[in-house]
Amino acid sequence: MRKSYYAAHVYMILGLISGLYYREITKINDFEGDTQLSVVHTHLLALGMLGFLIVLALDKQFQLSESKQFTYFFWFYNAGIAITVLTMLIRGTETVLGNHVPEAVSWIAGLGHIVLTVGLILLFVLLGKRLNEHTKTGPAEAEPVKTTT
Incomplete structure (x- = not known):
């Protein structure tokens, strides 16, 4: 569980730093167009921090x-x-x-998305196994309710 907590924490820090980077580099260069930097912040916070906080809860x-x-x-x-x-x-x-962006960057980004998808598939397979195990054992039997008369 600690791995998920630390990962979420690191992604929170990286997400905040990337937001600062985006703001400062566009300000320094007087840039006012669209750039991928505008969504790095949200990707790190959503996929990284929130993703691992959800995994932490599921792990618990x-x-x-x-x-x-x-x-x-x-x-x-x-x-x-x-x-x-x-x-x-x-x-x-x-x-x-x-500057010109080499086409290889797009290919590498696609590879990153594939690796990310493999990770998500592994999570869902593992979660499915755990849910099946949890269902087979069933919830603990509840004690009878005592009533006072």
Whole structure:
């Protein structure tokens, strides 16, 4: 569970820093157009921080991190976010600076999205297994309600 907490915390910090970066680089360069930098902030906060806070809550309920498959999810998902966000930063920065963006950046961004998707699939497979295990064991039987007369 600690891994999810730390990941969420790191993504919160990176999300805030990326928002500051976007604001400052566009201000310094007097840039007023559209750029990928405008959505790096929200990607880091939504996919990173909020995503891992949700995983943390699910882990608390279903002990997801006790499975080896959780480790695979964790690293694929983080790698997918890292690749995707780095390509967004490169494309956005080059756009603000007025430089040509190589086509390879788009291909690498696509790869990042594929890796991110693999991570999400692993999470859903793991969650499905845990839900099935939870359903088979069933909830604990409730004690009879005592009434006073």
